[in-house]
Amino acid sequence: MLINPSSPHSDDGWLERHIVDPSLKSQQPIVLETKQLRVFYGDNEAIHEGDLKFPEHQISALIGPSGSGKSTYLRSLNRMNDGVARVTGEILYRGVDVNRPEIDVYEMRRRIGMVFQRPNPFSKSIYDNITFALKRRGITDKKVLDETVETSLRQAAIWDEVKDKLNKSALALSGGQQQRLCIARAIAVKPDILLLDEPASALDPVSTGKLEETLLKLKKDYTIIIVTHNMQQAARISDFTAFFNMGRALEFDETSQIFTSPKVQLTNNYVAGDFG
Numbered sequence: 581m582l583i584n585p586s587s588p589h590s591d592d593g594w595l596e597r598h599i600v601d602p603s604l605k606s607q608q609p610i611v612l613e614t615k616q617l618r619v620f621y622g623d624n625e626a627i628h629e630g631d632l633k634f635p636e637h638q639i640s641a642l643i644g645p646s647g648s649g650k651s652t653y654l655r656s657l658n659r660m661n662d663g664v665a666r667v668t669g670e671i672l673y674r675g676v677d678v679n680r681p682e683i684d685v686y687e688m689r690r691r692i693g694m695v696f697q698r699p700n701p702f703s704k705s706i707y708d709n710i711t712f713a714l715k716r717r718g719i720t721d722k723k724v725l726d727e728t729v730e731t732s733l734r735q736a737a738i739w740d741e742v743k744d745k746l747n748k749s750a751l752a753l754s755g756g757q758q759q760r761l762c763i764a765r766a767i768a769v770k771p772d773i774l775l776l777d778e779p780a781s782a783l784d785p786v787s788t789g790k791l792e793e794t795l796l797k798l799k800k801d802y803t804i805i806i807v808t809h810n811m812q813q814a815a816r817i818s819d820f821t822a823f824f825n826m827g828r829a830l831e832f833d834e835t836s837q838i839f840t841s842p843k844v845q846l847t848n849n850y851v852a853g854d855f856g
């Protein structure tokens with residue numbers, strides 16, 4: 581039975597909400613934090629409680645049933661919902677609110693990059709996909725571009741598969757390769773944080789495995805926040821997990837805690853497969 585929100589514990593010992601500060605558990609500094617975040621689509625309040633802190637160089641997974649607000653929350657973090665939704669509260673990236681009017685949105689999104697559910701490479705060569713954003717920023721030195729292409733593709737663990745066909749169309753790659761190319765494209769501009777919205781949902785198990793290996797390697801250099809429907813995936817790759825339900829982040833803790841001894845009954849029911 582759920583509890584009265586004013587009471588810390590229910591009669592049967594379950595908390596209604598349990599949000600840890602990950603810096604106390606991981607020793608990592610917090611790079612991104614949301615405070616009193618609320619997101620509205622017209623009159624529909626899709627997020628009405630999302631106070632979370634994300635630690636540097638860790639993978640944080642957002643899980644929860646369909647429609648619970650995971651994607652809305654994620655997309656708000658680098659303002660992908662601008663013009664679509666109204667956002668109140670604070671989204672602090674290294675202490676600066678990304679919604680401040682003077683923020684250069686283009687530069688902010690360079691630092692907080694995003695990879696979407698469906699691979700969306702440009703209809704260009706593999707090489708041009710990676711260099712597109714750099715050229716837009718005025719970088720034309722061939723040596724710098726070549727180096728960035730190789731480094732980004734290596735980091736995204738796809739270099740060996742594409743190094744001999746950099747001038748071929750990105751659209752000729754498999755879905756899994758396209759998704760890793762999209763990750764390479766996102767990291768080519770040297771972001772700080774990578775947001776991934778169900779990046780493996782369109783991939784087969786082998787490609788999903790490769791993508792997960794890639795993410796585990798990338799966390800050495802990037803902070804990663806990933807929405808996933810796949811609980812095994814969250815358990816395999818993430819350090820921290822947030823459970824969302826009906827627009828609220830109800831529980832946030834180390835992934836091992838969430839999957840073995842959650843403090844919130846609804847989290848327990850969800851990870852046990854009782855609903856979703």
Ligand SMILES: Nc1ncnc2c1ncn2[C@@H]1O[C@H](COP(=O)(O)OP(=O)(O)OP(=O)(O)O)[C@@H](O)[C@H]1O
Nearest residue numbers: 621624626644645646647648649650651652653664
């Ligand atoms: N562009 C939009 N316009 C209006 N309402 C939206 C829009 N996007 C999402 N919503 C609504 O916001 C709520 C949260 O949706 P959201 O997609 O964030 O949930 P989710 O947990 O990511 O779901 P799923 O796992 O199915 O992708 C839902 O009620 C949804 O209908």
